[in-house]
Amino acid sequence: MIEFKNVSKVYADGTQAIKDFSLQVKRGEILTLIGPSGCGKTTTMKMINRLIEPSSGAIYIDDKNIKDYNIHELRWNIGYVLQQIALFPHMTIEENISIVPEMKKWGKKKLSSRIDELLEMVGLEPSIYKKRMPSELSGGQQQRIGVIRALAADPDIILMDEPFSALDPLSREQLQMDIRKLQQEIKKTIVFVTHDMDEALKLGDRICVMKEGEIVRLDAPDRLVMQPGSEFVEEFIGNRKSPWQTSVGNISSTDKQYIISSSDFADSSNLQPGTFIMTDENGIYQHMLINGKAVHGPVIDSAMSLYESAELIKDSSQTIFPVVENQKLVSVLTYRDMMEFLLNQANMENGVVRP
Incomplete structure (x- = not known):
């Protein structure tokens, strides 16, 4: 689905953020990117929708170089969820969700049906929440809107950049469960950046551990915990080597x-x-x-x-x-x-x- 081939990124000041990075993200999986601050995980994500351009190498979506896509169409077909929810405060919830579908010229009937479907999917009654303003919602509810806004135009790929890190622990845990449940229904390809190992283990079908712009370990959560493969990964994972973490x-x-x-x-x-x-x-x-x-x-x-x-x-x-x-x-x-x-x-x- 998404493939990085020998990708590197060097910034103008000489900082090499990504070094000869090669990775395939499978269709329909949640891949979590995790590592210490400055390891390049957000840079890696932002290169997928060309918010950051690689210095060398190439990135492909469905075997097509992302540089060959119209940049607007590329971004319309990739949902993006940030830590800063960035709902437009002067727009209703319905209007916030409608932005990309309207750019893609969706009809009113189709769009209205899609908004109702998405709100119901995350447990928010459309008749109650559609006309509300963002300020009338809790932090957890706003983040749910941020997630379904990214899903509104039915993109194949969702990028999520530490979307829950600003929330209180209870809201965060609930949204993590919501994402796993939602993924069973929508089966999108999700790249999820986090600095929280518990979150990475809970959400990821596979986990990519990064250090200094390189992949240190890429594996399923239970294998990563039981067989870290290096001292760095073992220290980063912490004391989680428990059989209780094994997937059913x-x-x-x-x-x-x-x-x-x-x-x-x-x-x-x-x-x-x-x-x-x-x-x-x-x-x-x-x-x-x-x-x-x-x-x-x-x-x-x-x-x-x-x-x-x-x-x-x-x-x-x-x-x-x-x-x-x-x-x-x-x-x-x-x-x-x-x-x-x-x-x-x-x-x-x-x-x-x-x-």
């Missing part, structure tokens, strides 16, 4: 003994009593089936950590849980899976070899 997708089972489809259930005469996971014919999760009765219990996202999953299911009487990705059942998590994984990790840390 890495420990859940693909055993199909607990799974039945709605077409299978059409003939339930041979179905034994017990707990099963019901999907439709396309593998989309429907509900649990416990002793023949439909039950809507906890559903685990495959990107959740083991700790987040344990928090979600701790009050449930179930022992089997669906693990989904974009509503599609991808695996099954059982308490047995969890206990075996934690026991194995504990044995490895203590040098115990299981028979």
Whole structure:
């Protein structure tokens, strides 16, 4: 989707911000850029929409050099969310969201429908919030508007430059959860700059750790934590090397003994009593089936950590849980899976070899 090929950036004062940088951002993923101040993460992001031009090398979007795009069309098709929310104070929320779609000549009916859809997506009732001014909203609500304004014209790429760092911890955590949930619906390609490792681990499908304009480590969050690969990364991550940070997708089972489809259930005469996971014919999760009765219990996202999953299911009487990705059942998590994984990790840390 986005590719950096041997990109460097040297500023007029001689500062080399980016050094021979090569990276591919996959379509539909959240890539978090993180590193100490001055490592070049914001420069890297701003080169994608040409707010900063590289000194050498090239950047491609869908195999086309970004210099070959009309710069206005390039930026219209890349959403941008900043720490400074920058809503226009003299415009209503509806008018703020409308800016780029109007530039792209969207019709009024289409635009109005899109605004309602986006507001509902982030839990803001359109009839209440459309006509309000930014000053009438809380900081968290304003930042939600900043996010959906970036989504308004349905761009393929979203750039997010430390968008939540000015918020209080509760608002920040809520917006992080909102982004993960939203991404399941919209599946945009998101490049997210942060200085907060917890945020990077929570949001990123992959994390790019940078130092002095170079990539030090690029990997999935759980592998980054468990196998930092260098002293710098280990120190930067801090004390997070815990099996509880492992994503559920890495420990859940693909055993199909607990799974039945709605077409299978059409003939339930041979179905034994017990707990099963019901999907439709396309593998989309429907509900649990416990002793023949439909039950809507906890559903685990495959990107959740083991700790987040344990928090979600701790009050449930179930022992089997669906693990989904974009509503599609991808695996099954059982308490047995969890206990075996934690026991194995504990044995490895203590040098115990299981028979």
